[in-house]
Amino acid sequence: MTKIKLCGLSRLCDIEAANRLNPNYIGFIFAPKSRRYIAPEKAAELKKYLHPDIQAVGVFVNEEPETVAALLESGVIDVAQLHGKEDEAYIKKLRSLTDKQIFQAFRIDTAEDIAAAENSSADDVLLDSGEGGTGTAFDWSLIQQIKRPYFLAGGLGVENVGDAVRMLQPYGVDVSSGIETDGKKDERKMKAFVDEVRRTLRKDETE
Numbered sequence: 001m002t003k004i005k006l007c008g009l010s011r012l013c014d015i016e017a018a019n020r021l022n023p024n025y026i027g028f029i030f031a032p033k034s035r036r037y038i039a040p041e042k043a044a045e046l047k048k049y050l051h052p053d054i055q056a057v058g059v060f061v062n063e064e065p066e067t068v069a070a071l072l073e074s075g076v077i078d079v080a081q082l083h084g085k086e087d088e089a090y091i092k093k094l095r096s097l098t099d100k101q102i103f104q105a106f107r108i109d110t111a112e113d114i115a116a117a118e119n120s121s122a123d124d125v126l127l128d129s130g131e132g133g134t135g136t137a138f139d140w141s142l143i144q145q146i147k148r149p150y151f152l153a154g155g156l157g158v159e160n161v162g163d164a165v166r167m168l169q170p171y172g173v174d175v176s177s178g179i180e181t182d183g184k185k186d187e188r189k190m191k192a193f194v195d196e197v198r199r200t201l202r203k204d205e206t207e
Contacts, residue, residue, distance in 0.1 A: 002165050003172035004197055005057065005151060006179060006190060008036035012049060017187040019051045021194045024172070026054055028077065031061040031084075035183065036176065044076045057081050057103065065090060069097035079103060081126065091121050103151070108138045118148050126174060129154035140168060158192040162200040173197060 006018055007027030018026050028043040029036040038046075047056055058077035060068055062084035071077050080094065081103040091102060104122035106113055107129065117125045127150050129138035138154050149171035152164055157178030164173060179189040 002170055002197060002201060003151075004194055005172055005174040006176075006185075006194075007057070007059065007153075007174055008034075008176040008180075009046070009185060010036060010038045010042070011185070012046060013187075014185045015046050015049045017185070017190055018054060019049075020187075021191055022051065023054060023194060025057050025079070026050065027057045027059050027081065027174070027176070029059045030063065030071075031059060033061070040071055040076060043071075044074075047076055055079055059083050062086065065094040065097060068094060072098045072100040081105060082122070083128075088121060105153070108142055108154075111142065114143060114146055117150065118146060124149065124151060124171065126151040126153050128174075140164070143168065156193075158189065158196050161193060162196050165197060165200045166204065 003025065004023040005025035005027060006023050008029050009015060009018060009026050028038050030040065031037060050056060055078040057079040058068070058071055059081045060083060068080045072080055079101040083105040086104065091104070094102060101123045103124045103126055104120045105126040105128050106117040108114065108127050117127060125148065127143055151172040151174045152168060152170040153174035155178070156164060156173055156175045161173055161175070164170065175193055179193050180186055181189065
């Protein structure tokens with residue numbers, strides 16, 4: 001069953017919409033250069049309103065592992081997603097500070113990128129295009145033979161996520177810009193995305 005992650009939430013109304021839609025994960029962006037950046041204090045306040053069945057993922061870019069671990073251990077987030085140039089030594093250091101889940105994102109351009117994702121010691125990997133949040137998809141044919149479960153990200157929206165789920169059967173799908181209007185999360189698009197994933201999964205089960 002493909003899991004759903006709605007990323008880049010930053011307002012109480014975004015959290016309330018997520019609670020109604022019940023995805024598996026939501027994402028807070030802690031990368032200061034991102035237009036979806038949210039301060040940890042604001043994320044902590046929003047987390048109080050998030051339904052306990054939904055896990056909060058914190059997205060980081062080359063952040064100090066101590067900072068990441070502190071947010072995990074304090075319960076502001078449930079999962080850390082590494083979206084920069086963090087390496088295996090970084091993951092080892094982070095694991096010495098916390099036993100919480102770690103996701104690692106990989107930009108997919110070549111077969112070598114697939115090998116790097118397969119060899120990551122992170123609990124789960126996320127395959128993306130560009131630096132993340134670009135709203136563009138990569139060549140899905142590159143990942144047809146990947147040997148480990150993954151989250152698919154990059155350019156997903158209601159118009160193509162059904163095809164992605166049918167074709168690739170990813171462990172999860174991750175969306176941010178595809179559920180926005182004028183740079184803000186749009187509950188209608190959030191609902192349409194979630195509904196399309198679930199409709200596709202139900203259809204596949206009956207075929």
